[in-house]
Amino acid sequence: MSLLARIRPDLAAFAPYASARRSGFEARIRLDANESPWSGDADASGLNRYPSPQPEELRARLAALYGVDPSRLWLGRGSDEAIDLLLRAFCRAGRDNVVAPAPTFGMYRIGAQLQGAEYRTLALRGEDDFALDDEALLALTDADTKLVILCSPNNPTGTLYHGERLAGLAARLAGRALLLVDEAYIEFAGVASACALIDRHPNVAVLRTLSKVHALAGARIGVLIAAAEIVDLVARIAAPYPLPTLSVRAALAALDDDAVARTDRRVDVLLAERARVAQALERMADVRRVWPSSGNFLLVRFADAGAAFARALGAGILLRDVSRQPGLEHCLRITVGAPDENDALLAALAGSAA
Numbered sequence: 333m334s335l336l337a338r339i340r341p342d343l344a345a346f347a348p349y350a351s352a353r354r355s356g357f358e359a360r361i362r363l364d365a366n367e368s369p370w371s372g373d374a375d376a377s378g379l380n381r382y383p384s385p386q387p388e389e390l391r392a393r394l395a396a397l398y399g400v401d402p403s404r405l406w407l408g409r410g411s412d413e414a415i416d417l418l419l420r421a422f423c424r425a426g427r428d429n430v431v432a433p434a435p436t437f438g439m440y441r442i443g444a445q446l447q448g449a450e451y452r453t454l455a456l457r458g459e460d461d462f463a464l465d466d467e468a469l470l471a472l473t474d475a476d477t478k479l480v481i482l483c484s485p486n487n488p489t490g491t492l493y494h495g496e497r498l499a500g501l502a503a504r505l506a507g508r509a510l511l512l513v514d515e516a517y518i519e520f521a522g523v524a525s526a527c528a529l530i531d532r533h534p535n536v537a538v539l540r541t542l543s544k545v546h547a548l549a550g551a552r553i554g555v556l557i558a559a560a561e562i563v564d565l566v567a568r569i570a571a572p573y574p575l576p577t578l579s580v581r582a583a584l585a586a587l588d589d590d591a592v593a594r595t596d597r598r599v600d601v602l603l604a605e606r607a608r609v610a611q612a613l614e615r616m617a618d619v620r621r622v623w624p625s626s627g628n629f630l631l632v633r634f635a636d637a638g639a640a641f642a643r644a645l646g647a648g649i650l651l652r653d654v655s656r657q658p659g660l661e662h663c664l665r666i667t668v669g670a671p672d673e674n675d676a677l678l679a680a681l682a683g684s685a686a
């Protein structure tokens with residue numbers, strides 16, 4: 333059964349907004365979109381015109397980078413937007429539910445709540461290195477489960493869930509729920525993307541982003557990779573022009589061959605720094621645990637997370653306090669920075685000046 337049978341029935345015949353750029357016509361003089369005929373004073377490069385709903389050049393470049401057909405890609409305002417639109421497309425408010433492990437990235441819960449969908453979590457334990465019991469996760473699903481969301485590497489724990497299990501979960505959810513694999517941090521994990529599963533398991537969808545490894549968090553570009561029918565569905569319900577022209581230009585510049593080679597070298601630096609910072613933290617008296625991480629961050633338990641947070645802040649360094657999340661008592665999430673930033677952090681936490 334196609335997963336389209338599981339979308340909100342009221343969206344089955346949903347007609348998208350017929351924006352000017354969707355008409356398919358090209359012409360020398362364009363008087364179809366109520367744009368200004370003049371460029372702004374500060375820019376002569378066409379910002380007076382609406383962008384393409386899905387800029388073809390960027391879509392093709394990303395498809396090549398991710399090794400998938402362009403028809404499988406939908407580009408949006410960060411992967412946050414794709415999460416939101418998938419929840420909207422599938423979940424009937426007040427009836428359907430979404431299943432995910434916890435702790436994980438907070439926007440899944442927010443998106444589900446906004447859509448009126450129940451958000452069910454499987455609590456993972458730091459004592460077990462946040463190991464995931466697939467059967468326990470599946471046991472939370474029922475006839476009204478529309479999405480199972482797996483963040484891998486997981487934010488904020490750094491745990492990697494890729495491997496054989498993804499195909500197994502997809503098979504068990506076939507025809508009833510989407511298995512959404514959020515790969516925001518996969519470039520730091522050294523494993524193959526779940527994209528390759530989509531051919532055999534069309535209920536798998538993958539999220540990628542330019543916000544992390546490609547250093548474009550400010551451009552707000554995220555990518556949904558899914559079966560073409562799911563991509564078409566998301567494109568139908570999305571806002572007409574999700575990608576600003578300036579962001580598209582920045583992305584194309586960040587994805588040329590030289591830039592990608594530079595990004596790869598930076599990943600090497602970051603992975604070496606991740607290991608160095610983890611080792612140094614493990615030696616500190618007030619550090620209780622540093623979990624293995626496949627992301628560009630470390631989850632660290634301190635004897636007193638509040639004190640560690642304050643010591644870092646006193647040295648001008650902001651960490652992420654995740655200690656109020658269930659199971660993460662006294663934990664901070666620490667992004668791996670540039671070598672000098674990491675030196676400053678280690679000095680601050682050790683109590684000396686950098």
Ligand code: PMP
Nearest residue numbers: 410411412437487516541543554
């Ligand atoms: N997924 C995960 C796991 C994240 O950590 C984040 C950002 N913190 C996002 C998605 C959202 O990224 P984007 O900038 O692409 O919206």
